[in-house]
Amino acid sequence: MAISNTESGNSRVAYKVVTLLTLWVDTGPEHEAIKNLSKQILQHELTEVLDGASFRIGETGYEFATAVNSIEFVERNELH
Numbered sequence: 001m002a003i004s005n006t007e008s009g010n011s012r013v014a015y016k017v018v019t020l021l022t023l024w025v026d027t028g029p030e031h032e033a034i035k036n037l038s039k040q041i042l043q044h045e046l047t048e049v050l051d052g053a054s055f056r057i058g059e060t061g062y063e064f065a066t067a068v069n070s071i072e073f074v075e076r077n078e079l080h
Contacts, residue, residue, distance in 0.1 A: 016069075043071050
């Protein structure tokens with residue numbers, strides 16, 4: 001679904017992109033600690049790479065930008 005930007009002079013249209021990742025965490029006595037650390041690392045990396053990033057499409061003069069709006073972690077049984 002396109003989201004119009006009403007800011008004056010802006011010629012871009014925003015789209016929401018949803019990505020589902022699977023995080024596999026080893027079982028064992030440190031499972032919860034590793035899971036929590038893994039979530040922090042993923043959140044940091046996704047935000048570092050994609051939040052406020054701009055990408056050019058070759059030499060076309062066209063480009064697009066990204067912003068991270070939300071990162072949610074859900075347990076497998078919470079998905080429907």
